[in-house]
Structures are given as structure tokens and as C-alpha cells.
Amino acid sequence: MRLRFFATFCLQSIRTEIPRLIDGSRYLLFKHTILRELNEMAKRSPQKTKYKRILLKLSGEAFQNKETGHSLDIKAISKIASQLKKAKAKGCEIAIVVGGGNIFRGGESLHIDRNTGDYMGMLSTVINCLALQSSLEKMEVPTRVMTAFPIPAVAEPFVRRKATRHLEKGRIVIFGAGTGNPYLTTDTAAALRANETNCDLLIKGTKVDGIYTEDPVKNQKAKRYQKIGYSEALSKELKIMDAAAFSLCKENNLPIIVFNFFKQDEIIKVLDGKPVGTLVGGSDNG
DSSP states (O other): OHHHHHHHHHHHHHHTTHHHHSOHHHHHHHHHHHHHHHHHHHHSOOOOSSOSEEEEEEOGGGGOBTTTTBSOOHHHHHHHHHHHHHHHHTTOEEEEEEOOTTTOOTTOOTTSOHHHHHHHHHHHHHHHHHHHHHHHHHTTOOEEEEESSOOTTTOEEOOHHHHHHHHHTTOEEEEESTTSSTTOOHHHHHHHHHHHTTOSEEEEEESSSSEESSOTTTOTTOOEESEEOHHHHHHTTOBTBOHHHHHHHHHTTOOEEEEETTSTTHHHHHHTTOOOSEEESTTOOO
């Protein structure tokens, strides 16, 4: 109702009052801008989720086909894009940070300097960002890629206010190149970007349905935590995210949910506030 009133007011102003105040060329530009904004507002889905804005962290391995050895698997990327399109249709604003381990994992090569290796890893994340952007845009989902250091031919440089504006306009924003600094992981980049863009929740999509007392693949008796505090997760050295990422979230009381992204529509359950995966932190800072 409020949107309809605002649209009517704008259209009446365009037709009557504004032409008397500005010249013809400026009037046409103003009219075009207003109509474009109204059109974008109409396209945005009303929020139907518990969380207004979330950041999803995906590992690079989610993009690969381990059976064939291909670093980028089109079918896997299309499935990811399909899940994101469904989540966006719920009216949630979505940011994403992706890893690059499917192409090159910085810091792991014995023959490459650590700093150089980490920058190579950052460039790997950008390749994944562009692959995901292409898949989303084929599904007519508006998307922007923003990188921690300038690569103007393929992406926008990260500017906090600009990233927030993209999210407000209903675009999915994919952050690439980590933090732009060596020695810091994409988990830390996810925690940093989630806090910078005022996200309500950081969700880490994995291939397991939460955090366990032990590796559930190695020990079938391992128990899943439904909820765990930041400090407990750090003290028990549960290897879900690195210590820097946990610390950033703890300091800013940003809750984390670890869940199985590849289970059909699991991300929708997370957005609806259903008990899925493992909640880290939340209202309890512990």
C-alpha cells in the first residue's frame, strides 16, 4: 500500500510539478531515473524470512567435480545458483564469499613463496565468483562481483557503501579475492564482509549438516551440536572456521549457522528460522 502511494505521488510529480522547475533535458533524465527506481522497487520480493540480510560462505570445493577432476563443474554451479535464486525469491538480501581451493589453495605449495601463493589463491576465488555470476545471470538473477583489490575489467572494487546499496536494490553480491591480504583465509573474509555490510547472519554451507564433536565420516558415533558458543567452539578447536573469523563474529555478536547447503532447500529452512544445522553464538555471546 505504501509503495503504491509513493509511486502515485512520484508519477504525479513527474507529470505536473517537476517540469516547471527544471529544463527539458534534465526533466527527461530525472523522469528516466525515477521510473527506473520504481521499476526496481516493484521487482523486489517482499521479505518473507526471519533474516533480512545474510552472507553465505561456500568453499571452492563446492564448485568442482571430484570424480572427473575438473576444477569447475557446470552442473554443480547451476545447482548452487538454483538454490540461491529460490532464497532470493523469499525477499532476503544475499551476499556470498567463495573460496578458491578447487583451483589453487594459497600457502600449501612448497615451491611458491607464501605471499605469492596466497595472492594466487585470491585470484582463484575471483574465477569462482565469475562462474557463479554467469550461472545466476543466466537464471535472470541480478548479480554483482566485488573484489578486495581492483580488477576493473571483470569486477567492481569493494566499497562498503556501494556493496550495501547493491544489496538494498535486490542484487546478489559476490565478494572475491578474500580480504585482499595474504595470511588471511576466506573464512575471515566472510566474517569481515558480513560485519561490514551489516548482515543479520553468517551461514557456512558445507557437505555435512552441522558441527560435530568429531569427524562424522571417521566416527559414526559423533554427535551434532544444535547450538554452541563462540568460546566453546574456539576452545575445542572445532575446525569449521578459523580463529580470526570466530573472533570477529564474537566481538560483533554475529550469529553463525553451519549447515548442509547441498541438501535440497535447506537454505530456505535456515532463512525461515527453522532449527537446521548448528547455531554458533546468537543471543548468547558465550
